[in-house]
Amino acid sequence: MQELENRQNTGSQQENHRGWDLSSMHFILNAGEAIVAKTVRRFLEVLGQYQLLDRAMHPAWGMSETSSAVTFSSKFLLSSTTDEQKFVEVGSPVPGFAIRIVDNQNQIVKETMAGRVQVKGLSVTSGYYQNTEANQDAFTEDGWFNTGDIGFLRQGCLTITGRQKDIIIINGLNYYSHEIEATIEEIEGVEVSYTAACAVRDAESDTDKLAIFFNPAKTASDREADLLKEIRLLVVDRFGINPDYLIPVERDVIPKTAIGKIQRSKLKQRFETGEFNTIIKRVDLLLLNVNTIPSWFYRKVWQAKVPVFNLSSQTTTTLIFSDTLGLGTVLSEELEKHHQPSIQVSVGENFTKISDNHYSLVPDRAEHYQMLLEQLAQENKTIGQIVCLWEYDQYRGEVSHLEALEQSQKQGLFRLLFLAKALEQFRSEEQSVQLLWVSSYSQSIVPSDKIAYEKGTVLGLLKTIGQEMTWLNCRHIDLPVLEVEVNKAYIQQELGNFSKETEVAYRDGKRLVCGIESVNIAEEPKQ
Known part of the structure; x- marks a missing residue:
């Protein structure tokens, strides 16, 4: 999306109007990562100039364990969505596939109530190879597979609200990693798809804290302090939470799966082992924040x-x-x-x-x-x-009494x-x-x-x-x-x-x- 906008803003008149006609493109599958309504809407707006239909985008959901996408939606339209909505409906399940939403005791919850997403169907894996422990955790006694996602059903259609491991709970409030990440990637100077918001816990704390890892663009290297302040202000403004750690890193520091998913749990583990302490200290000194000693110390000179x-x-x-x-x-x-x-x-x-x-x-x-x-x-x-x-x-010497x-x-x-x-x-x-x-x-x-x-x-x-x-x-x-x-x-x-x-x-x-x-x-x- 960022590349499309850059081309539109910086390209020549001829490059921007090279005769694209996307009117024949009726089906674009959007799955694999959390779907951000604002990003999808901007995609449709930009390519709408080249006759892309605003109904061409089809959100879907699936995972490796389900063999492919297993829910598809045909309801995403510019007229039926807004930039501000947090979650995107990903549709109803394909024939032969079942979805249920349960609580922590595997009891089915009411419609529209968020809970753990469990699935059953012919395309669901029969288990993890030679990993009995993982299989016991993944399947319920009655054969439902725990996806690890959180979501809800409305009129038979699924909406994913996050991953169990990617929901950040601080002071009793829930924050969604993908939502924070998408917001930060709106900032000029932050590279897209290399941002991770994680709940971390340092050695001296008994509660979770918010850490945000991001990759600054090379063009932003000379204004790193301003970029850090801009990120903090935006997160506070949008979500009402002040990040405890802002950690700028190189791209290769962000761990991803083979299909490009950010592995937040690995970042959390590396943080808690102290791997990023040097960067955190550098950021503290750059911002002169509460973790540093202010310039309060002076000496007398003549x-x-x-x-x-x-x-x-x-x-x-x-x-x-x-x-x-x-x-x-x-x-x-x-x-x-x-x-x-x-x-x-x-x-x-x-x-x-x-x-x-x-x-x-x-x-x-x-x-x-x-x-x-x-x-x-x-x-x-x-x-x-x-x-x-x-x-x-x-001089009379030191006072002795x-x-x-x-x-x-x-x-x-x-x-x-x-x-x-x-x-x-x-x-x-x-x-x-x-x-x-x-x-x-x-x-x-x-x-x-x-x-x-x-x-x-x-x-x-x-x-x-x-x-x-x-x-x-x-x-x-x-x-x-x-x-x-x-x-x-x-x-x-x-x-x-x-x-x-x-x-x-x-x-x-x-x-x-x-x-x-x-x-x-x-x-x-x-x-």
Whole structure:
């Protein structure tokens, strides 16, 4: 059928109208495989252009064990069938041949009720050669032969609905292999007569699953993923079932009998022995489906990036919470040299105003931050930048006991929290503030870096504060402990930086910003 349509669509005008006259063809026998109404109707429509009678098609049924076809129908017409009908009537039995429909207990069922098709007649085989076991299964005690087909009778005419072995039962619903296969073969890119729908069961399941084997056309090799998606969508749309496995294979992988019937049972056996596992895995990776690990895994990376400077003149005051290594003092002096107002805050025994640009406080007391900002507000000093240097210090080794860990949180985490709360209380409505939290040994940039893990909590809080207090631009800066003149220049650079990086580090004179990159788990070395 596909070949006829291809010739019709691609051939020249002369080839398409070469004078065929099929009006003398009155009888075309259609048997041997499940008959699909839509395919037969299309056959009659295409060849009807060459005077083929629409009553020429005669569905029939038979099998090797009945010696030939034993039922014939003369009722198949374009006017009496539709593309949507599931089953095709194959006619009444020939003289001397009998058919009955029974249930699993060999009891005859009512007319139009589907059941097991059994036959009796002179043309039925007397048995399988030297196979007593097969003969016992094939014949009933009263001499009827079990065909293995499922069907029903209406007014003496037989309709085959499927093979006992080819009915797929999933979640209590019946699906017919031939119906699914015919639907899939409507898709461009699927080779006809090499599609098999089977019920399979993997080692970890106690229920059947739907596997569809098919042979992609060579022209579809470059769009295999799209073809797989198209097959799945069509099966879901037509039958309401989502195939568990879509398995593209070469033609010679599909086993057939000598007369061309697909041996689905062999495919099922080969599937359950794991023969197609490699193909299934390849399809999983191609479609990135639920059987694969999504691209959810990323690693932290550091990349060099130059700052984006704000060229406007600074009119606000920089508040500097000083360290013990002298960096804060040098930074404050440098800003004053350039007529950039700053206020230095050092650690003291109480809240004290030492001079107009120097205060001291107890960092572990929340009210001291409030007192500081209140005092500055009374003096009409607008804070635009804050540099916190409390965690800029020498490496002290790993934390060895709980008390030391708690003390480290007071030096970093709690001081940041106290400062943020005070800023929220005393800031003006339209004021935005840049907060630079400078630390040392808090980021692992190169393998030789020592890490003070107890400082890591500040990073998390900075990110949270920046989300909740959108007017506060938070940036964490990791500096190696170098000469104060070097690090002073780095901080000055960050104060003039207009960009929004939240994590910055300096190594070997380079400014590095934090980012992420996707990790391909399959290519990573095993740990």
